[in-house]
Amino acid sequence: MDTKWAPNLTVTGKSKYKALADNIRDAVAEGVLSSGEKLPPVRELAYQLSVTPGTVARAYSILTEEGVLQAGVGRGTFVADTQAQTDPSHAWPRMLNLRSPLLPDVGQSMLLRDAMREAAETMVSDDMLTYPNRAMDLPLRRALRRWMADLPIGNFTAEDMVLAHGAQSAVSLVMQTVLRGPDPAVAVESMTYPGFRRAAELSRARVVGIDCDDEGPRVDHLEQAVRDEGVQLFCTSSEVNNPTLRFTTDRRRREIAALAQRLGLNILDDDCYAIGTHRAESYHSLGPEFGWYVSSLSKTLTPSLRVGYVVAPRDRVSDLARTAAFNHFGMSRPLTELSLSIMSDPRLLSVAARVRARINELVRITVNHLGGYDVSWNEDVPFLWLRLPQGWRASSFLRAAEEQNVILKGAEEFTLRDARAPHAVRIAVNGLVDPSCYEAGIIRLRKLLDHPREEITV
Template sequence: MEDYRRIADRLAEEIYSGRLKAGERLPPQRVFARRRHIAGSTAGRVYGELVRRGLVVGEVGRGTFVRAAPPPSGRALAEATHDQDPRVKVNLELNYPSVPGQSELMADGLAPLLRADVLGDATRTLPATGTAAAREAVAGLLAGCGWRPAPEQLLFAGNARQAIAGVLASLVRPGGRVGVEALTYPLVKEIAERIGCTLVPLATDEEGLRPDAVAAAHRTAPLSALYVQPTLHNPTGVTAGDRRKRELAVVVRDLGLPVVEDRVWAFLHEQGVPFAAYAPERVHVVDGLSKRVAPGLTVGFLVVPEERVAAVGAALRSGGWTAGRFALEAGTRWIRDGTVERLVGRKRVDAARRQRVVAELLDTFTVRADPNAYHAWWELPAPWRADTFTAAAAARGIAVTPGPAFVVEHAGQPGQPGQPGRSERSERSGQAGPPGRTRYVGYARSQGAPDAVRLGLASVPVPALEQALRTLRDVARGRP
């Protein structure tokens, strides 16, 4: 089956060349799918990719229209994991933190692995349960805020995304329904499509996922599981408080719902108590080393209820998602010799510094962020839309992620996501924070794609980030 990105690339070239003109309406997705002899889901991904690149806009009830063609010297904004647009000089889509001295710290920890006797052992195959040393080390790494996983609950994947795929595959049969926050990690949408499950968007507020939304969705049609990010939610930066987590724990227990808790960014939040501490018998925790250490040599962690170890381990093996032994050995050594702890400390300081830059340069705009996070959610001023702003940013050499990339649509209702929108947003009174801190914004549930962009703050040097934000600020003050 042809990859949806290739189809999107061809449509993008038609827009660049002028064969598809600004304002021209694309055919309905079902018609497009029939003409191209592709699945309806693939057509949806093609249109979604064009929205993400800032080339088209979807209007609920009207269809999908070409926006303005970008400069002919460039091509469409590529996914962070693929070839980058030659126009892009500052990529605020990527979000992999790196701090001074990181490579030196990592090299010191790797040195013992290069001995012939150690290297031979470190390159053998590895089960999903890893090694005893790895389980003990990671249990200690994840412990905190009154919660410590038992080593026998630990499983290992190649990265956190594979951990998410493995645990969802073990929990949800094809056709099953998984509840998620209405704005969620985009790759979860791809994972759900690949394993054949349906994502159900659930309402959120300034505390995160609403327990009543979970119960209501389950009454409509039973959910098989929940996928949530209760600490430093991506993209909004929200962290649920103790009361909200307790309320949610009551609901998932009453409904018998298993939960996948994504804690990949939670290491930046020192007081972020895991949701697993409130419902340990129901929660599967996903974490990893890519953000703590580096993206190129990483491993994903899973903490699962004890009776679920065999089932999740089998799913990891069948999917080919188990961790490589060398990466796990390296990670274990970095944990035990203090490298990971030192990197985490430096990255917390770095993230806070970058948030202060955002607060200073975007202080007149509505931005949601946590002062500990490496990302910010910028609600754009009218008349800017996410797609036009993304295209305007790309034309100036800056890549940002448009809000619709995080939207989960209601099943069977394309183009009608249940997520925050411009029409009902409101700022929480008394939550502006002291000078130099990004403001917090509360959202109500509404229809329509959010006119917002996510800024990934981690992957570019601070001077480049400052210059990029100044440029984006000037763009936002103008008109499309």
């Protein structure tokens, strides 16, 4: 960086990090620091100014949140490119990935960097040389319990929780704990998250599809699956079905809970995608003796941490903890310390709120352009479900979208292998690209929808 910029941190009555933020802000406004210019690494600038790295990191974080600076993981911190922010065609990606939700970086990278420094400074060396155990991750479980305080999960404590390496790992752990016998069976909704099927395959379990109506999974079909197919576990997402966004009504949940109570059925409730207000009680609340609640930090903060968690029935916690220990001995101590530092950071709630706000924005952009078609959406859910108009088959629409450099997931990826998939696609929001680039991709999809390529074969 040009040495003509010399920050002055001796402003009376101001904290050093605020003074530094003011200096950088003024230098950008006056053109002393130009758009796209790279700032020194945190530790280097801290050494130059004789301040702590935390002072520089905090100033950078404030200005990143304001949009004055931009932080790129592994690239450093730069003065924001104002031209890029106003030019809708800037940085159109070679391929716009709308297959899986990608969160925007609205402060998570800074939280991760600060947490890494704190964890490195606070971890006791002896803890780094022993195998992890359940007692070591108790502080993180307590932090997660506070994080979940407002969720309708029923009564539980940190002792009722077991950690896993992401929600997919948590689903597998529950299956390995619950399923018994030489020919176990798992029930899933006929259109659902494919990870349920994959976990069942790893557990050598058959998968039975359950039809749904407007209120959710059909109780009569689920009862038949338990009686005729020997289903031991029902895997569902009662708040937000992936991919249809269907919500299981409170009445239907209570009917299913009564069935589970009567027939000894376990229910796994995957709650990863519900980042807004919940509309009904979870199955763990309705049936704490058979309800298994699963979620993670992936959809609200970052998928990079791979921290998932299960709230288990109280008399099955030790069984689940033993399954986890047999799988991986315990969560990595550096990972739990890093996650605990993030969960304890006072900036966490504001970062999570900004993640949610950006998701809301991208969903609204999508609906503004595609709302004239048969699309299901919720502004707090990072994907939409689009039923294609007449003239489009899902396979041909996916190919046409890819020709326009937009990739999506078709309904076939969410259906059971022997089921018939509807002509529909899931559109996942991508917060890693500029909203104007994202909008340009959605406009391309709308143009395809407006002009179907109806194929006639003879």
